[in-house]
Amino acid sequence: MNRRIKKLLDDVFQKKHHSLRQNIDEKELLHFTLSLKEQKLPDIIRAQKRLTWVLEKEDPVILPDEKIVFTRTVAKIPEIFTDDEWNGIKKTHHIHEMGRICNICSNYSYTIGVGLEYRRHEVRQALEKFRLQKEQRAVPFLEAVIRAIDDIENLADRYADLALKSGREDLFLVLKRIPRYGARSFREALQFFRILHYSLWASGNYHNTIGRFDQYMFRYLKNDLDAGVLDDDTALELLEEFFISFNKDSDLYPGMQQGDNGQSMVLGGVDEEGNDAFNLLSEMCLKASLELKLIDPKINLRVTKNTPIEIYDLGTELTKQGLGFPQYSNDEVVIPGLLAKGYELKDARNYVVAACWEFIIPGEGMDIPNITALSFAKVVDAAIKKHLGPSAGFGPFMDKVKQEIKLELASLVSVLKNSYTEPAPLQSLLMNGCIEQGLDVSLGAKYNNYGIHGTGISTAVDSLAAIKKLVFEERSVSANELIRAINRNFEGDDDLWLKLKYDSPKMGNDDDFADNIAVQLLKDFAGLTGSLVNERGGCFRPGSGSAMYYLWHAKELGASADGRKKGEALSTNFSPGLNVKLNGPLSIIRSFSKPDMKEIMNGGPLTLELHDTVFRNPESIRKVSSLVKAYMELGGHQLQINAVNREQLLDAKEHPELHRNLIVRVWGWSGYFTELDEAYQDHIIQRVELTIQ
Amino acid sequence: MKGIIFNIEEFAVHDGPGIRKLVFFKGCPLHCSWCHNPEGISFRKELMVSQTACTRCGKCTEVCSSDTCIVCGKCVGVCPLRLRKICGEEIEAADLAVRLLKGRDILISSGGGITISGGEPLAQPAFLFDLLRHLKPLHIAVETSGYASEDTFLRMLSEVNLVLMDIKHTDPVIHRKYTGVDNSLIMRNLKHLCEASVDFCIRIPLIPGVNDSRENMKMTAQLLKDAKNLKKVEFLPYHQTAGAKYGMVGSVFNPGFNTSEVVSIRKEIFEDYHIRVDVL
Numbered sequence: 025m026n027r028r029i030k031k032l033l034d035d036v037f038q039k040k041h042h043s044l045r046q047n048i049d050e051k052e053l054l055h056f057t058l059s060l061k062e063q064k065l066p067d068i069i070r071a072q073k074r075l076t077w078v079l080e081k082e083d084p085v086i087l088p089d090e091k092i093v094f095t096r097t098v099a100k101i102p103e104i105f106t107d108d109e110w111n112g113i114k115k116t117h118h119i120h121e122m123g124r125i126c127n128i129c130s131n132y133s134y135t136i137g138v139g140l141e142y143r144r145h146e147v148r149q150a151l152e153k154f155r156l157q158k159e160q161r162a163v164p165f166l167e168a169v170i171r172a173i174d175d176i177e178n179l180a181d182r183y184a185d186l187a188l189k190s191g192r193e194d195l196f197l198v199l200k201r202i203p204r205y206g207a208r209s210f211r212e213a214l215q216f217f218r219i220l221h222y223s224l225w226a227s228g229n230y231h232n233t234i235g236r237f238d239q240y241m242f243r244y245l246k247n248d249l250d251a252g253v254l255d256d257d258t259a260l261e262l263l264e265e266f267f268i269s270f271n272k273d274s275d276l277y278p279g280m281q282q283g284d285n286g287q288s289m290v291l292g293g294v295d296e297e298g299n300d301a302f303n304l305l306s307e308m309c310l311k312a313s314l315e316l317k318l319i320d321p322k323i324n325l326r327v328t329k330n331t332p333i334e335i336y337d338l339g340t341e342l343t344k345q346g347l348g349f350p351q352y353s354n355d356e357v358v359i360p361g362l363l364a365k366g367y368e369l370k371d372a373r374n375y376v377v378a379a380c381w382e383f384i385i386p387g388e389g390m391d392i393p394n395i396t397a398l399s400f401a402k403v404v405d406a407a408i409k410k411h412l413g414p415s416a417g418f419g420p421f422m423d424k425v426k427q428e429i430k431l432e433l434a435s436l437v438s439v440l441k442n443s444y445t446e447p448a449p450l451q452s453l454l455m456n457g458c459i460e461q462g463l464d465v466s467l468g469a470k471y472n473n474y475g476i477h478g479t480g481i482s483t484a485v486d487s488l489a490a491i492k493k494l495v496f497e498e499r500s501v502s503a504n505e506l507i508r509a510i511n512r513n514f515e516g517d518d519d520l521w522l523k524l525k526y527d528s529p530k531m532g533n534d535d536d537f538a539d540n541i542a543v544q545l546l547k548d549f550a551g552l553t554g555s556l557v558n559e560r561g562g563c564f565r566p567g568s569g570s571a572m573y574y575l576w577h578a579k580e581l582g583a584s585a586d587g588r589k590k591g592e593a594l595s596t597n598f599s600p601g602l603n604v605k606l607n608g609p610l611s612i613i614r615s616f617s618k619p620d621m622k623e624i625m626n627g628g629p630l631t632l633e634l635h636d637t638v639f640r641n642p643e644s645i646r647k648v649s650s651l652v653k654a655y656m657e658l659g660g661h662q663l664q665i666n667a668v669n670r671e672q673l674l675d676a677k678e679h680p681e682l683h684r685n686l687i688v689r690v691w692g693w694s695g696y697f698t699e700l701d702e703a704y705q706d707h708i709i710q711r712v713e714l715t716i717q
Numbered sequence: 718m719k720g721i722i723f724n725i726e727e728f729a730v731h732d733g734p735g736i737r738k739l740v741f742f743k744g745c746p747l748h749c750s751w752c753h754n755p756e757g758i759s760f761r762k763e764l765m766v767s768q769t770a771c772t773r774c775g776k777c778t779e780v781c782s783s784d785t786c787i788v789c790g791k792c793v794g795v796c797p798l799r800l801r802k803i804c805g806e807e808i809e810a811a812d813l814a815v816r817l818l819k820g821r822d823i824l825i826s827s828g829g830g831i832t833i834s835g836g837e838p839l840a841q842p843a844f845l846f847d848l849l850r851h852l853k854p855l856h857i858a859v860e861t862s863g864y865a866s867e868d869t870f871l872r873m874l875s876e877v878n879l880v881l882m883d884i885k886h887t888d889p890v891i892h893r894k895y896t897g898v899d900n901s902l903i904m905r906n907l908k909h910l911c912e913a914s915v916d917f918c919i920r921i922p923l924i925p926g927v928n929d930s931r932e933n934m935k936m937t938a939q940l941l942k943d944a945k946n947l948k949k950v951e952f953l954p955y956h957q958t959a960g961a962k963y964g965m966v967g968s969v970f971n972p973g974f975n976t977s978e979v980v981s982i983r984k985e986i987f988e989d990y991h992i993r994v995d996v997l
Contacts, residue, residue: 518776518797526799534819605799608727610736610820634728641995644730650827651728651736657826680770681798699767700961 025315026257028089029264033316035087036271044085045099053102061106068447068464070104071227072168075450077102078226079175084183086190092215092265093183093195094222096273101228104446117444120392122278124446125466127231127286127378127394130224130454131387133240136216139205140173147173147459154462162462168449169459176203176223176450210254213244214266220454222273227450230278231286231379234321235386238291238306245305256308264312270320279379283319286379292335293326293355296370300330310338310350317345324377325350326358327656336649343648343665344639351381351629351664354656358383361625361661365563367471381569381597381627381662382475387456390468393475393565393626396436399577400484400545401584401594403428408491408510408585412503418496422541425488426548433476433552433564440474441559472560475626478549479570479577480594482531482601485545486586489538490528506585513583513590525587525603532600534611539618550623568598568621568661569628598662599631605684609634609651617658629662630655633686635697636667673697677705718810720844723756723836725816731997733858733879735829738817742835742845743805747862748897749885750973751924753959756966757836762788762805765965770798777801786967804966810844814851821855830856830878839865839873849876860920863903863910870906880917881951882910886928887936895927895973904940911944919947923954925978934986942990949993954980 025033035041056077060070078098085095105113113119135143147169154162184199198215207213224232248254254262270287277285291309292302313323325339339350355373362372362383371385378384382393404425411424445466452458452465494501501520514521529538549566556564570577574594582590586601595601598616606612609632616630632651639645648665655663666672668686676683680698697705721743729739744760745752752758756765764786777792793801817831824830831852838845839861849857858879863870874880884907885900886892892900910917919941923929941947957977960970984994 522794522797522799527794607725610727610738610823613823614820638728638730640731640997643734647728647730647736647827647829650823650829654736654823654827658823698770699965700958701769701964705769 025264026261029261029268029316031089032087032265032268033318036268041085041087041095041272044083044095044097046081046083046097048081048098048100050100053100056102057104057106060104061109066164067104068164068168068449071447072171072449074102074104075172075223075227076175079179079223082179082226084179084186086183086186086192086195090265091195091211091262092218092269093187093199094215094218094269096222096226096276098226099276101226104228113444117442118440119444120395122230123444125229125448125451127233127382127384127392128389128451128455128465129233129235129376129378129384129386130220130451131456132217132220132235132454134387134456135220135454136202136213136240137206139207140177140203141205143453143459144170144173147453150459150462159462165447165449165452165464166459166462168447169453172223172227172450172453176219180204180219207244208247210241210244210248210259211262213241214262217241218266218269223450224454225273225277227448228446229448229451233286233376233378233384234289235376236291236293236374237289237321238303238309239295239301242303242305245308249304260308260312263308264316267309267312267316267318267321271318274320284379285320287320287322288324288377288379289321290324290326290376291350292328292331293353293375294328294359294373296373298373300328302331302335307338310342313347313349314342314345317347319347323350325352326355326375327352327653328355329657331653333646333649333653336652337645339652340639340645340648340665344636344645344667348664348666351377351662352652352656353377353381353383353627353662354660356656357621357659357661358625358627361622364622365473365565365625371471377627380571381629382567383625383627385471387454388470389473390455390465391471391473391475391562391565393473393567394477394569394571395440395474397477397479397571397573397577398429398432398436398549398566399479399573399581399594400429400549401480401487401581402577403432404484404487405510405581405584406432408487408503409507412491412495412507415503418492421491421496422488422544425545426552429548430552433556436476437556437558437564443559468560471562472558473562473565474558475565475567476553477567477569477571477573477626477628478546478624479573481542481545481568481598482595482604483584483586483588485531485538485542486528486601486604487584487588488541488545489530490524490585490587492541493528493537494523510583510585514587521587523587524585528586530586530601530604530606532604532606532612532615534607534614536618539615542615543619546619546624550620565626566624567626567628568624569626570594570597597631598628603681603684610654613651613655613658613660613663617655617660621659621661624661627662629664630660631664631666633666633668633672635686636669639667673705677702718844718847719807720810720813720841720848721760721762721805721807722813723804723806729832732832732834732860732881733830734856736824736827737829737832737858738824739832739834740813740817742833742838742841744840745835745837745862746840746864746898747837749922750895750971751922751927751955751959753956753962754836755963755968755970756804759805760840762803762807763966764788764790764792765802765804765962766967767800768964769800771800772798810847811851813848817852818855824855828856830858832858832860832881834860834881837862837864839869842866842869842872846872846876863906864898865902865906867902867905867909871909874909874913874915877915880910880915881920882907882917883920883922884937884940885922887933887940891927895924907940911941911947914946916946916948917944919950921950921952923952923980923982924974925955925976925980927974929981929983931981931983931986934983938987938990938992941987941992947992949995950987952982952984952994952996954982954996 187195295301415421509517726739860881963970
């Protein structure tokens with residue numbers, strides 16, 4: 025990282041640019057919304073007017089030394105419906121999250137290549153066609169798209185004027201070329217991306233993902249390198265500045281938590297023809313992320329059976345920083361999984377991840393991959409209470425669990441009717457086919473599937489394993505005794521509670537007794553979702569992610585048969601139970617690769633936690649890489665490793681029961697952190713403070 | 718053949734190449750005052766109690782029927798936080814091999830294998846050699862103090878792929894003072910190791926004021942300078958956490974040296990002999 029980048033980075037950290045943000049009165053926002061209502065405007069016009077309002081209000085800002093510009097000064101975006109109107113819509117429609125387009129991936133590449141004027145030409149052609157046909161819906165939609173193009177070009181012009189006034193001829197030249205015309209250089213392409221991405225956020229769309237950046241930007245980089253316009257250092261410098269831009273306005277982006285903004289970047293994997301596509305830019309992105317240590321963009325690394333261990337090493341170097349990425353996904357599992365759900369081969373090979381881990385198709389997918397979540401723990405709880413007593417054996421009981429999954433799915437899906445999403449003219453311009461068909465993307469794209477998270481898988485599996493062992497095999501506990509104990513939150517049932525919590529088989533120990541239950545449970549989940557169709561004709565995709573549902577679902581649940589007491593969280597994503605002490609990472613990756621993850625193709629990673637001292641030297645980095653590779657070779661679909669940091673150690677000290685598997689390297693040996701005496705724990709925490717840099 | 722072990726670790730990253738499982742044999746003829754695995758010293762099972770999270774609920778004392786611990790294990794199962802365990806498991810070599818070989822494909826494809834540590838693996842020679850027979854042809858490393866009969870040591874050299882051997886001190890008197898045993902046997906075995914055709918690493922626990930002097934380092938380096946299969950020397954600087962587990966096995970950490978003294982790391986002495994040094 026050179027001095028210029030260091031300064032840009034420091035400025036962003038210190039939020040210097042926040043002082044440039046405009047003071048916007050809530051009244052002004054309300055006034056805008058109210059005027060839309062008073063004019064009785066249709067939603068597509070309202071969406072267009074909102075983008076116009078925001079972009080016209082924006083003040084161009086060129087920060088010192090900046091080569092890639094566009095900084096938000098309008099911190100708030102108005103609604104397009106008044107509260108009353110919105111409540112009315114909600115009464116008759118299913119609304120996903122905020123009711124806006126989110127969590128999909130644009131086709132940035134095409135527009136960056138041809139420029140907005142060429143896109144305008146395409147939109148006009150479509151408009152003429154639909155005008156002749158007197159198509160009622162397409163005409164205002166396409167007019168709104170043209171207005172979005174105008175708005176972006178106008179703001180770019182104002183930026184260009186400011187550049188000229190500020191003596192920044194370099195910037196002026198870039199902005200006179202793009203976004204009107206196609207990018208010719210790496211710098212122009214990066215600036216063009218920034219303008220499009222910025223404008224998507226300004227539209228009110230969120231979780232605007234980045235996609236296969238290393239693929240669609242590579243040609244610009246290569247041209248510049250070949251022509252000698254850039255060398256490796258100047259290219260990296262530009263890329264780093266570009267990465268910093270993702271962190272400038274991210275506090276304004278909607279999400280569950282700060283940082284939950286969906287700026288996912290996907291590197292590597294196969295190209296549309298099936299050839300390995302990891303390239304110089306993929307590597308450069310990993311390097312930039314490693315140097316900057318910023319939480320955005322969030323790096324995802326696609327791997328194939330041919331991915332060399334050295335590429336995993338680059339990923340592991342990044343993991344070492346403790347940022348929680350890269351998240352790895354396995355092309356050998358994900359692509360067949362997508363094909364089986366009806367995705368075309370070319371599209372499946374182009375998959376990216378949505379905000380978290382869901383596999384979606386850039387430019388083609390209007391999938392809502394997080395539309396709802398099935399709580400496995402709840403399903404098992406229902407099955408226990410209704411059917412455990414009368415069940416003649418574990419097999420028949422599992423049939424009842426399957427029946428409960430079916431009931432729960434039916435109930436979850438039944439509310440997903442008459443969905444409504446605000447129109448998104450700019451987003452539609454960046455999705456394939458919307459212009460030609462004259463249809464806003466909120467009404468659908470090539471793929472319109474829904475994803476269902478599966479939460480608390482380990483809690484459910486561990487509960488079922490305990491039941492199989494104690495109720496049906498040992499017959500040491502009766503169904504009624506178990507139900508009573510669960511209902512009483514194990515008050516007065518210490519013996520049973522200890523047996524369930526500590527002495528029953530657990531998922532993650534490479535023990536078929538428990539793992540085969542997971543295999544069955546996920547197979548049932550996949551089978552049962554397979555027959556569901558959504559109102560857009562799309563399918564339902566089963567997943568192993570939990571998002572924040574692991575807390576929400578825990579709240580609606582009492583104690584569970586794995587010895588989990590009421591109020592304790594469920595396991596996160598596709599991971600072992602929180603308070604379960606296991607043999608180690610090899611057992612975990614073997615357990616969690618036994619289910620057929622091709623069928624659980626909505627995604628949701630196995631998360632492993634390794635102490636950051638495990639990443640000490642090149643040899644141990646390589647071992648972590650080998651562990652990741654091994655999971656992929658075993659048929660794992662997605663994996664993310666945390667290098668455990670100080671905060672986690674402090675939490676482990678406070679709540680040792682939640683961190684039983686936290687391994688720390690202490691002198692020449694490894695031990696379980698929670699087993700150490702306090703003085704030693706403190707010492708390690710201190711040491712981590714020093715080593716984490 | 719049965720032996721006694723006290724732990725299996727699945728992802729040992731600093732104990733030989735590739736992904737390795739690490740098995741700890743229980744029992745050691747040495748009693749190094751800085752030992753960080755005090756539960757590895759005794760050849761017998763013992764009760765280990767983690768005091769940190771104990772809430773003093775008293776359930777363990779309710780079931781205890783003996784004045785001194787007889788390692789019956791009754792208190793283990795009643796602890797609501799499972800802070801107690803019986804350390805030490807007697808196991809047939811064949812059964813241990815089955816456990817270690819589970820998931821062997823991962824070990825093999827990463828260029829790893831099994832590391833046998835302790836305690837002192839050579840202190841249970843029949844068990845060790847029986848185990849090795851079952852583990853072959855996997856890559857095997859043995860971590861040893863070198864304190865074993867020459868016959869046992871030589872046989873071990875002929876049956877494993879990598880040896881990780883400690884050198885604590887070159888001076889026999891100091892060695893005896895801090896480890897409880899004389900080092901002449903260790904020195905003879907070191908000579909065998911230096912002449913053998915098996916790859917090896919030397920590990921030196923750097924103990925402040927005990928063995929980190931220039932003279933001792935120089936003596937150690939000279940012992941190693943002509944060894945043709947020495948891959949590297951690894952320094953394990955003494956760390957304050959070494960005493961962590963003493964309380965758990967009911968004993969007191971009494972190292973006999975100033976633990977807060979800064980340890981000297983003299984890599985250059987070895988590097989002058991073209992010996993690579995890693996600090997772990």
